[in-house]
Amino acid sequence: MSGICEGRVVVVTGAGRGLGRAHALAFAAEGARLVVNDLGVGLDGTPGADSPAGQVVDTIRTAGGEAVAHGGDIATSEGAASLIHTALETYGRLDTLVNNAGFLRDRMLVNLDEDDWDAVLRVHLKGHFLPLKQAAAHWRAEAKAGRTPEARIVNTSSGAGLLGSVGQGNYSAAKAGIVGLTLVAAAELARYGVQVNAIAPAARTRMTERTFADTMAAPTTGFDAMAPENVSPLVVWLGSPASAGITGRVFEAEGGRITVMEGWRPGPTVDKGTRWGAREAGEAVLKLLEEAEMPGPVYGA
Template structure:
């Protein structure tokens, strides 16, 4: 039986290990031709190697699928353009972009260095923007030529970006930015046949084995809820033509799927004049009492 992505072409960034690897393998199982992107760095972003990406390509090809390796730095604007061009030249089109690449440099805010902040924001946030920018330009050009795309983008946010995470100020800020980028891209690109969504995954990867070591323990019921492969079927569906939602963030952990509701307008107090400073306190306290309590920050 054909998969739900038969005949489609996908790029998966950061696909040499962890979640990205599982995404690439699942998309290939579902019939997509995959450009497997990975810079091959260490957890903190050092070094370069095409080996991890090529290993995933070899697995896909051995299973009868189509794949090519790419070692681009996805936060480099020109290299991100070349990544999109490679998909089109190798497979004749581009239908799916899965933005997954990232790394961590965890620090408490008072100890965070400027270089660490810049590196994390660059890889996560600019590393989403640059491939998305070039893929969007391609899809817009296709639409203007009368070849309306049926394209899908899956970004990678995080609970850290939605609820915050102690010791991860830069990472949380970047992932929150990715959630907002998803909303804007969905609104702007719908006219070109592009649906844009994001996932907020919880899984066992190099990035999480430190902070969430307790959650990585072997399950008593035999279901490994932290296996990164649990997340990838959701990504595959979001990448499919059957997915018609856009601008949403879906949290995935094990067999749990949660549609995030994000920032919403809550209770209101309004005057027909300017507020005085002395009045604001009582009004805000009343609003807080009427509102839903926010999710706790991870690690609090």
């Protein structure tokens, strides 16, 4: 029986380790041909000594699949263009883009350097935008030429982007931005046959060692709820034709749990019909808050 991504060409960024690696292997197992992107940097974004993308490609090829490595910096226009060009030059098409690359530079806000803010926003948010832009331009051209694709983009947000996370102001801001980018891209690109969704995964990776310190150890028996491979089936499905009609959504995924996240929407409201006084507005707000649902707690608070 063929896989649900048989014949599709899938690009995964940050696919050398952790979630990205798990996604790439899962797509390959479902028949996809892969472009495995990884810059090979350390947890904080500094250059690493090995080539994890090449290792993932070797694993896929050994299992009988097709894959090529890409080591460019996808947070640059040149690197993002090269990424999409690699898929088109190697396989002649592009079907799915999974934006996953990222790293951490955690600090409390008063200790957070401007460089650490810029670096994390750059790799997460800009590193989503530029590959998305390049892929979307290709798919728009295809649609205008009468070859409307069944294209998919899966972005990677985080619970930190949905609720906030103490000590991760830069990361939380970037991941929240990815949700906004996902919603806009889903609305703008639907006419070209492109669906755009996001996941907020929780899994054992280099990036989450401190965040999930109390639950990181893999169990000796039974189901390993923190394994990154648990998240990948949802990503593969979202990246396949089987997800037709699903766009502009955010899903939380952890272990065996999948949750549809419901974002900002109007809650209790009051309209005076004219301008409020400051004291009067405050009294109205206090009454509204009594009726409103409490937000989820910030991670680490």
